[in-house]
Amino acid sequence: MAVDSTAGKAGKKKTGSDSILYIGLDLGTSQSAIATSNGVRINTASVVGWPKDLISFKLHQKPILFGDECQRNRMSLDLFYPLEKGVIYSKSSNAKEPEDAERKSAAPAEFIRHMIYLAEPKEKQQVYLVVGAPAEASVDDKQAIINATEGLVDSVLVVSQPFLVAYGLGMYGFTLVVDIGAGTMDICRMHGTIPGESDQKTSFKAGTFIDDMLYNLLSSKYPRANLTKSMATQFKDKYAFVGDINEQISVELIIDEKPTRCDITNEVKEACESIIPELVSTLRNLITTFDPEFQANLQENMLLAGCVSRMKGMPHLIEHSLANLGKVDVNIVEDPVFAGAIGALKLGEDMPLSEWQQM
Ligand SMILES: Nc1ncnc2c1ncn2[C@@H]1O[C@H](COP(=O)(O)OP(=O)(O)OP(=O)(O)O)[C@@H](O)[C@H]1O
Ligand SMILES: [Mg+2]
Structure with missing residues (x-):
């Protein structure tokens, strides 16, 4: 689902343009990005690190580290990744030790807290957050993201990531969006309304x-x-x-x-x-199950996002593989790192107050 009414919660909005800070967050398996209404654009690795011991604590002079800083100091840190295959850790996972399980379940909220800190909210400013999730994320997966934002934001929406990419680019009409990241390949069929469940597919071939x-x-x-x-x-x-x-x-x-x-x-x-056969068969399925009068519109408007889409030869191979359907046109988003976060910010800013409050 795209904008899922079960997947958000909102507090009361204050009025006045500066009273709310909108944050678009692309919470990715390998990297995350924020775009905010105060102009912040930051991306960093999706990782949280705790110093391994006293020496490591003395070295870093802080109890917890985040993002790229963790990568540079990985020898002296216990690293935890907030997302696996596009979804956040749930307590039933089989981490080795109790301490690991505790830190693993703390990592998503700690990471989101850090990303909000990077967004530089002013004192007393409300924070309205839109988070990108895999296209077919379950209600539980979305709820886990919402739970991780508890106490950190005033309102939160969890929205299909490829839908956000299209929304950010103003592609509301017929478009097939493919977002291939580290953990998931997400595909969304856009056709002028909020996409439904049958318009969205997620695979772990990424x-x-x-x-x-x-x-x-x-x-x-x-x-x-x-x-x-x-x-x-x-x-x-x-x-x-x-x-x-x-x-x-x-x-x-x-x-x-x-x-x-x-x-x-x-x-x-x-x-x-190795990921191409599933990608092509999903695209073919989304095209051929669509209203025949508009299938050509879809196949002539395909958009690749996510950093795996940077693989050389992707547009040509997809066009070639689907050529028996007629003319196929595949383009790549200009900025795969921020496309999702910018779409999330735009959706947050466009969303009427009443809609937020219904979430
Ligand atoms: N030029 C490139 N060609 C192919 N793959 C690349 C390239 N540059 C980065 N990658 C890969 O892209 C992935 C990261 O992409 P992206 O940042 O879109 O994913 P993510 O948002 O963190 O993951 P997900 O959306 O699945 O949660 C990593 O697997 C990385 O190794
Ligand atoms: Mg991603």
Whole structure:
């Protein structure tokens, strides 16, 4: 669902333009971004870190760290990720130790608190928050996000992430939006009204799925190489492509303690293309189950968002794979990092007061 009436809560709004700070939050599996009505635009890694011990606490001089600062200091921190596969941790998950479970369940609220702090609300200013969630997030998943904002905001809405991307770009008419992030691939069919459940699809064939496959393929091809998952992610971010390219991709790996140049072209292609069949079949399904008179409008207005959409050759391969349906036109959003947060901010600012209060 897009704007879900079960997925929000609101306090009483004060009047006056400056009395409310609107925040659009794209809460992502690997990174999150905010866009606010006071002009703040910030993105950071979605991670919370607690110092491992006394020495680490002395080093950092703070009880908790967030985002990119955690990445830089990961050796001395216990890291927790607020989202897994696009949804926030729920207590039933099987964390190893009680302390881990406690921190894991605290991480989403701590992270959201930090993002709101970065938004610089003024004293006494009310905070109205719109959060992007996976297209098919369950009522429970949305409620978990709302619960994590308890006491931090005056009102909150949880809205389909690809819908927010389209809304931010003013694409209210026929559009198929695809947002491929680290944890989820979210697809939304827009047709001039708030999209319904049948217009939205979520799959876990996304960035982390590609990373795991690339790591496994490279580990089989170069079994004696000193390889980590994080290296596989870095190779993907730098070289990701689908379809055909005219160049060879080679990287330096340490094999038997010696730096060695290794060809990874076929492995990068196979891993990156592993998400394409599901993407194409979902798009085909959303097109062919639509009113036949308007199917062409959908396929001529496809929009790719999310950082995995930056894989070279994506628009061409999708257009080629759906060519038997007729003319297909695929474009990529200019700013995949902030498109969702900007759409969330715009929706928050546009939403009439009465609508917020009905949530
Ligand atoms: N040029 C690139 N080509 C392919 N993948 C990339 C590229 N740059 C970043 N990525 C990958 O994109 C993913 C992050 O994208 P994004 O920030 O849209 O996801 P997210 O919002 O954190 O996740 P989600 O929306 O699934 O919760 C990561 O898997 C990252 O490795
Ligand atoms: Mg995302």
